[in-house]
Amino acid sequence: MGESKSPYKNFSKEELILRDHLAIDRTILANDRTFLSYVRTSLAIIAAGGAVIHFFEGEWIKTGGIALALIGIAILMVGYVRYKKMDRLIKQVKRA
Numbered sequence: 383m384g385e386s387k388s389p390y391k392n393f394s395k396e397e398l399i400l401r402d403h404l405a406i407d408r409t410i411l412a413n414d415r416t417f418l419s420y421v422r423t424s425l426a427i428i429a430a431g432g433a434v435i436h437f438f439e440g441e442w443i444k445t446g447g448i449a450l451a452l453i454g455i456a457i458l459m460v461g462y463v464r465y466k467k468m469d470r471l472i473k474q475v476k477r478a
Contacts, residue, residue: 406476
């Protein structure tokens with residue numbers, strides 16, 4: 383059960399044709415776009431948290447701003463982990 387299931391493990395280098403290589407390239411670009419979406423979202427949430435902290439008064443509101451900033455950092459970390467996991471799987475196919 384500890385074994386991760388990869389949709390790419392059935393490919394071998396001999397079986398890949400041009401269409402497969404192009405599909406891998408598209409998958410790499412899609413993975414990059416997805417990671418950049420995570421970065422964009424996390425930066426927006428961190429900025430919103432900073433704005434809440436800076437422009438509003440009150441202890442509860444400042445706590446909410448700090449929570450937003452921490453959520454933004456968490457989103458960035460989740461995006462990075464998912465990006466690296468997918469990148470590893472894609473590179474296995476390219477090397478295979």
